[in-house]
Amino acid sequence: MAVILYHKKLSDGFFLLKAEAHARVFPGQFYMLRAWGDCPVLSRPVSVYDADGDGVTFLYKVVGKGTRIISKLKPGDDITLQGPYGNGFFDVLGDASGSIAMVGGGVGIAPFYYTAKKLKIKYPKVSVDMYLGFSGTPLLLDAFGRVSDNLVTDVGGYITDKIAPEKYGQILTCGPQAMMRALYQKCKTAGVSEKLYVSLENRMACGIGTCLVCSCRTTDGNKKTCADGPVFKGEAVFSL
Amino acid sequence: MNMEVNFSGARFKNPVALASGTCGFGRELNKIIDLSRLGGISTKGLTLNRRDGNDGIRIWETEGGIMNSVGLENPGVKGFIDNELTFVRSLDTVGIVNLGGHSIDDYLEGIKLLNDVRLDILELNISCPNLKQGGMSFGVKTEIAREIVRKSRALCKHTLVVKLSPNAEDITALARMCEDEGADGVSLVNTFLALAIDINAKKPVFQNIYAGLSGPAIKPIALRMVHQVARAVKIPVMGMGGISNAGDAIEFIMAGASVIQVGTASFIDPSRPIEIVGGIEKYLSDNKIGDIREITGIV
Ligand SMILES: Cc1cc2nc3c(=O)[nH]c(=O)nc-3n(C[C@H](O)[C@H](O)[C@H](O)COP(=O)(O)OP(=O)(O)OC[C@H]3O[C@@H](n4cnc5c(N)ncnc54)[C@H](O)[C@@H]3O)c2cc1C
Numbered sequence: 001m002a003v004i005l006y007h008k009k010l011s012d013g014f015f016l017l018k019a020e021a022h023a024r025v026f027p028g029q030f031y032m033l034r035a036w037g038d039c040p041v042l043s044r045p046v047s048v049y050d051a052d053g054d055g056v057t058f059l060y061k062v063v064g065k066g067t068r069i070i071s072k073l074k075p076g077d078d079i080t081l082q083g084p085y086g087n088g089f090f091d092v093l094g095d096a097s098g099s100i101a102m103v104g105g106g107v108g109i110a111p112f113y114y115t116a117k118k119l120k121i122k123y124p125k126v127s128v129d130m131y132l133g134f135s136g137t138p139l140l141l142d143a144f145g146r147v148s149d150n151l152v153t154d155v156g157g158y159i160t161d162k163i164a165p166e167k168y169g170q171i172l173t174c175g176p177q178a179m180m181r182a183l184y185q186k187c188k189t190a191g192v193s194e195k196l197y198v199s200l201e202n203r204m205a206c207g208i209g210t211c212l213v214c215s216c217r218t219t220d221g222n223k224k225t226c227a228d229g230p231v232f233k234g235e236a237v238f239s240l
Numbered sequence: 241m242n243m244e245v246n247f248s249g250a251r252f253k254n255p256v257a258l259a260s261g262t263c264g265f266g267r268e269l270n271k272i273i274d275l276s277r278l279g280g281i282s283t284k285g286l287t288l289n290r291r292d293g294n295d296g297i298r299i300w301e302t303e304g305g306i307m308n309s310v311g312l313e314n315p316g317v318k319g320f321i322d323n324e325l326t327f328v329r330s331l332d333t334v335g336i337v338n339l340g341g342h343s344i345d346d347y348l349e350g351i352k353l354l355n356d357v358r359l360d361i362l363e364l365n366i367s368c369p370n371l372k373q374g375g376m377s378f379g380v381k382t383e384i385a386r387e388i389v390r391k392s393r394a395l396c397k398h399t400l401v402v403k404l405s406p407n408a409e410d411i412t413a414l415a416r417m418c419e420d421e422g423a424d425g426v427s428l429v430n431t432f433l434a435l436a437i438d439i440n441a442k443k444p445v446f447q448n449i450y451a452g453l454s455g456p457a458i459k460p461i462a463l464r465m466v467h468q469v470a471r472a473v474k475i476p477v478m479g480m481g482g483i484s485n486a487g488d489a490i491e492f493i494m495a496g497a498s499v500i501q502v503g504t505a506s507f508i509d510p511s512r513p514i515e516i517v518g519g520i521e522k523y524l525s526d527n528k529i530g531d532i533r534e535i536t537g538i539v
Pocket residue numbers: 030042043044045046047048058059060061062063064065066067068107110111200201202203204230301
């Protein structure tokens with residue numbers, strides 16, 4: 001059980017929730033969240049938006065039963081956090097240098113605040129261009145502005161239209177499958193598809209690698225999105 | 241207080257085991273909970289050859305349950321023996337190896353390979369689709385299942401437990417057949433065949449159309465089936481289906497299960513199976529019952 005330290009409604013059903021946690025968290029990892037008894041049966045996977053000495057913050061969107069229950073919680077209430085789970089971006093990236101693009105769509109922007117923040121600390125010379133696509137009101141632009149060198153946003157269109165992939169040493173993306181696939185195609189056309197890293201959002205049950213409901217097909221055989229991912233090389237999942 | 245159960249020669253330190261497919265081969269869970277505190281663990285269902293499993297969505301939440309369509313993704317019997325068996329055997333708990341198949345030859349070849357290794361129990365999963373019968377599960381019709389059980393029994397050197405499908409036409413007849421053919425025990429229930437439809441896409445949610453329902457929603461029906469089967473046979477019974485707490489587990493034990501398995505509830509909380517062990521102990525001590533066997537099958 002973790003105590004909720006902060007909970008704020010942003011807009012369009014988006015919330016920021018901070019809960020007490022002291023684990024070491026890597027960018028791109030996620031927690032399994034629940035704030036109810038045995039039903040709904042499954043806990044909900046949510047990426048780390050930020051983490052510091054006091055706790056971990058999530059940016060989530062209310063879409064169904066579970067997130068609706070979570071959205072009703074108040075500071076001081078308890079929430080169950082299991083995690084942090086998954087590999088995260090740094091595991092897959094290797095060393096970073098030059099210019100890095102982060103391309104998030106919808107609530108897929110969530111992992112990039114902490115990723116950019118940590119990347120800047122680890123590699124001070126790296127520059128980060130943040131591309132955020134929204135369907136409604138843009139969110140957290142101040143925060144994302146603080147951790148990036150350039151912030152490009154799009155509302156209602158295709159954020160992938162605004163990026164020139166060949167400019168970057170590495171491109172990280174998270175968001176709707178169609179957006180990530182479009183970005184992969186664009187990278188491929190530009191001849192730089194090996195620079196793309198994707199964070200997948202497959203449905204999960206255990207979150208730790210025991211049940212195989214989150215398997216994804218990759219060029220290297222089946223992988224567990226929860227334990228081997230959620231971050232994979234774009235080519236490994238989209239070139240099939 | 242005695243929690244130990246002798247299940248056809250396999251000694252469970254307590255009657256709580258993990259159900260196949262919900263705990264992999266124990267590696268990941270063993271980092272989170274101490275598996276040696278459990279009675280046993282049933283591995284992910286193996287097939288003779290490795291399988292990549294089903295395409296499309298594999299999990300769907302329902303009211304009080306989940307539907308899954310993993311499609312028996314597994315490393316194959318050889319892959320298991322080479323890479324997982326040593327770990328499963330290193331756990332201080334009864335190792336149950338779950339084996340499925342899509343033809344009788346699949347089962348028999350798998351059993352042959354497993355005959356050469358040490359394991360505690362072979363759990364024969366007869367809920368798999370039979371490719372020769374248009375995909376109908378082997379475990380639906382007693383006479384079709386009989387052939388597999390008979391041939392498996394003749395070949396298998398291990399303690400053989402047949403895992404029954406709740407989709408069977410007559411589950412007590414199926415259990416009696418297993419007893420007649422020499423099985424050392426039966427386990428039940430596997431998942432209930434179920435359907436979910438995406439009304440916006442006007443299509444089934446799952447690529448395979450039907451998927452298996454498990455979790456709290458199935459518990460009362462599973463409990464009834466365990467009760468009926470336990471009354472119909474003399475061989476011991478492992479009960480499962482929606483067990484989520486010690487009270488549920490005790491119900492299954494009272495209905496006649498010597499050992500119970502916990503599946504879906506591990507997704508609610510991976511420590512739940514260990515909490516269930518503690519809860520059963522507390523029940524026995526609160527009620528001044530010295531031995532778990534005193535309540536087995538009392539209802
Ligand atoms: C690794 C990972 C990271 C994620 N990070 C975030 C994040 O930072 N912020 C955020 O808002 N959302 C994130 N999601 C999506 C989030 O898990 C779902 O929106 C959430 O589970 C929906 O739950 P619900 O009860 O509100 O919806 P319901 O539709 O009632 O959920 C029913 C079932 O479907 C699953 N489900 C529904 N939608 C999704 C989805 N898009 N992805 C995965 N499972 C889904 C639920 O987990 C649940 O098991 C992430 C998903 C994954 C896999």
